[in-house]
Amino acid sequence: MGISGRSPGTPTLNRWAERDLLVRPTNVSMDRTEIVIRSIVTADAATVADLHTTSWRSAYRGMLRDEYLDGDIATERRQVWSTRLATPVAANYGFIAESEAGPVGFVFMLGDNDPTWGTLVDNLHVLPGLKGRGIGRRLLEAAALETVRRYPDQRVHLFVYEANHDARRFYARVGGREVERGHVEAPGGGAQVHWRVAWDDPAHLLSAVSTS
Numbered sequence: 292m293g294i295s296g297r298s299p300g301t302p303t304l305n306r307w308a309e310r311d312l313l314v315r316p317t318n319v320s321m322d323r324t325e326i327v328i329r330s331i332v333t334a335d336a337a338t339v340a341d342l343h344t345t346s347w348r349s350a351y352r353g354m355l356r357d358e359y360l361d362g363d364i365a366t367e368r369r370q371v372w373s374t375r376l377a378t379p380v381a382a383n384y385g386f387i388a389e390s391e392a393g394p395v396g397f398v399f400m401l402g403d404n405d406p407t408w409g410t411l412v413d414n415l416h417v418l419p420g421l422k423g424r425g426i427g428r429r430l431l432e433a434a435a436l437e438t439v440r441r442y443p444d445q446r447v448h449l450f451v452y453e454a455n456h457d458a459r460r461f462y463a464r465v466g467g468r469e470v471e472r473g474h475v476e477a478p479g480g481g482a483q484v485h486w487r488v489a490w491d492d493p494a495h496l497l498s499a500v501s502t503s
Contacts, residue, residue, distance in 0.1 A: 326426060328433045331385035331397060336376045338394050339387065340368035346416035354454050359479025384441075386433040388417070388426050395421050398430040402441055408489060409445030410438050422457075431465065432500045438493035446489055447496050450475070453484040462488045466499030 331339060344365045352360060375383075385399035396417035404411035412434065417426045438447060449467075451458050459469070467488035477483045490496040 325391065326395070326429060327389045328386050328429055329389070331376070331387050331399065333376045333379070335387055335397075336372040337369055339376070339385075339397050339399075340372040341365065342387075342394060342397055342416055342418065343368045343372070343414065345418060349419035350416075350455065350458070351452070354452050354483060355477055356479045356481060362479075364479075382441075384434075384437055385414070386430055386437075388430055396426045396430055398434045400434050400438065402438070403445065405448070407446075408448040408487065410442050410447050410493070412447065412449035415449070427461065428465065428500050432497065435493045435497035435500060439497055442493065444492060446491060447493050448487055448489040450485045450487055453486060459486070459488075466490060466495060 347355065347364065347368075348360050380401075382402035382404075383400060384402065385397060387394055388396040397414065398412065398416075399414040401411040401413045403409070404413075412431070415427060415430060417430070435447070438445075448470075449462070451462060453459075453472070463469075467490060469486040470489045471487040473485060473487070474482055475485050490499070
């Protein structure tokens with residue numbers, strides 16, 4: 292299944308360039324708490340890895356094997372993120388969300404990742420107790436804004452496990468369309484069915500996360 296190209300009336304970069312990435316409370320954000328969205332840097336490797344580990348152990352329970360999730364994935368994730376952020380690729384970029392209490396989520400993008408589907412949302416994770424408060428939406432907004440700047444004419448896509456119903460509903464609410472279904476080897480062994488979710492271009496994603 293495919294997706295169509297850019298439609299008339301798509302928001303341009305100029306409209307969004309002035310948006311502040313300092314996220315203040317709204318009716319869906321953290322109560323009485325200011326969330327700051329900033330770029331991920333090399334020194335964030337351990338923090339990102341720990342957020343990644345915590346999110347996987349909650350969101351992927353029942354999808355990934357228990358012995359894997361309950362094992363030493365924290366060390367594995369720290370090795371992965373230390374390597375990734377110590378040897379950055381110019382096309383890749385990410386953002387971390389921080390509250391007064393500390394880091395609460397992150398998003399990481401692989402720019403110009405696929406000749407057909409464009410930039411990949413490789414990771415989007417929010418601490419399990421803080422989901423539903425607008426943090427994931429704000430992280431996607433920051434990522435979409437940067438993608439509009441870098442790759443305005445490319446599509447944006449991600450992969451989500453078929454069994455991850457909460458995530459699939461979230462991506463549908465922000466305009467993502469499930470366009471391809473396939474099988475993938477899961478971390479820790481076994482296989483999962485996943486969907487490719489896609490947006491026509493980053494401006495469509497930016498519009499959806501900002502207004503939905």
